[in-house]
Amino acid sequence: MTDPARTEPAANGAGTIAVTGVTGALGGQVVRLLSDDFRVDLRLLARDPDRAPDIDTDIRACEYGDLDASVAALHGVESLLMVSASESADRRTEHRTFVRAAVEAGVRHIVYTSFAGAAADAAFTLGRDHHDTEQAIRDSGLDFTFLRDSFYLDVLPLFADAEGVIRGPAGDGRVAAVARADVADVAAAVLRDPDAHRGATYTLTGPEALSLADVAERAGAVLGRPLRFVDESVEEAYAWRREQYGAADWQLDAWVSTYTAIRDDTLAEVSPDVERLTGHPPRTLEDALTDG
Numbered sequence: 685m686t687d688p689a690r691t692e693p694a695a696n697g698a699g700t701i702a703v704t705g706v707t708g709a710l711g712g713q714v715v716r717l718l719s720d721d722f723r724v725d726l727r728l729l730a731r732d733p734d735r736a737p738d739i740d741t742d743i744r745a746c747e748y749g750d751l752d753a754s755v756a757a758l759h760g761v762e763s764l765l766m767v768s769a770s771e772s773a774d775r776r777t778e779h780r781t782f783v784r785a786a787v788e789a790g791v792r793h794i795v796y797t798s799f800a801g802a803a804a805d806a807a808f809t810l811g812r813d814h815h816d817t818e819q820a821i822r823d824s825g826l827d828f829t830f831l832r833d834s835f836y837l838d839v840l841p842l843f844a845d846a847e848g849v850i851r852g853p854a855g856d857g858r859v860a861a862v863a864r865a866d867v868a869d870v871a872a873a874v875l876r877d878p879d880a881h882r883g884a885t886y887t888l889t890g891p892e893a894l895s896l897a898d899v900a901e902r903a904g905a906v907l908g909r910p911l912r913f914v915d916e917s918v919e920e921a922y923a924w925r926r927e928q929y930g931a932a933d934w935q936l937d938a939w940v941s942t943y944t945a946i947r948d949d950t951l952a953e954v955s956p957d958v959e960r961l962t963g964h965p966p967r968t969l970e971d972a973l974t975d976g
């Protein structure tokens with residue numbers, strides 16, 4: 685349902701803003717931030733609208749791989765936050781379909797949640813998917829802003845198994861992981877004034893680079909559960925994951941390269957972008973685990 689108060693054009697001329705992934709952690713945080721702003725004319729796009737956040741605004745059904753439904757859901761949208769879909773074998777195709785839908789629907793500006801160091805040969809193999817989507821958006825001719833997120837600080841402790849062991853070939857490498865709440869703050873700031881961020885690529889990191897041993901020790905202290913990191917070889921990493929999960933090769937590559945990308949310090953650089961865009965310092969691991 686549309687709240688009449690929200691149908692007024694945004695004071696900054698941003699027009700209707702659509703957000704995808706609203707049933708998830710990041711998209712949900714972004715819409716909560718934007719819904720506090722009466723100047724924002726907000727549209728929520730969800731695969732299952734019944735699970736969308738309970739916000740009095742326009743909610744439409746939308747699945748990236750469904751071109752017609754996506755075009756219909758995007759009609760009248762000026763700016764779009766496209767939250768990358770959950771990893772899957774078809775994600776590149778689904779993302780390309782959705783970008784095409786945005787063009788057909790007349791969307792002006794896409795803000796896309798990409799990945800730090802997205803490139804055709806990114807060490808983290810899913811960074812290659814993000815590069816593919818960035819290319820599709822560049823080729824579409826739409827205005828864009830890319831938010832290249834590092835790994836999420838709040839997700840790293842979830843790598844631990846039932847015994848509290850984070851196991852993978854990350855060695856002493858470090859990662860400048862970012863709090864998901866900071867990504868949400870940045871996304872909301874960009875969506876409030878997309879023109880100011882046209883053509884920009886931002887790298888979103890936390891305030892420091894941490895080894896997984898650091899993450900285990902510090903996250904364990906916050907969570908009140910002893911965690912530890914155990915290094916392993918690439919061969920060991922593939923072997924037990926293949927045996928335990930029987931996963932496809934692309935999925936195994938994604939899991940194992942999460943660790944090797946850290947091992948090789950490909951995600952260790954700290955970026956000033958979160959502070960520059962939000963006006964506050966990036967959240968620490970402790971912040972991310974306590975204030976979400």
Ligand SMILES: NC(=O)c1ccc[n+]([C@@H]2O[C@H](COP(=O)([O-])OP(=O)(O)OC[C@H]3O[C@@H](n4cnc5c(N)ncnc54)[C@H](OP(=O)(O)O)[C@@H]3O)[C@@H](O)[C@H]2O)c1
Nearest residue numbers: 705706707708709710711731747748768769770834835836
């Ligand atoms: N940087 C990192 O460390 C990191 C970690 C995890 C994920 N990610 C990426 O960042 C994204 C957002 O993170 P998150 O924590 O908010 O993830 P999340 O909680 O799993 O939310 C993902 C959202 O995307 C929606 N979605 C998934 N596939 C879709 C599709 N094909 N078409 C339309 N919507 C789709 C989901 O809808 P449903 O509720 O219907 O499933 C959900 O709303 C993830 O989707 C993933 O691409 C990054």
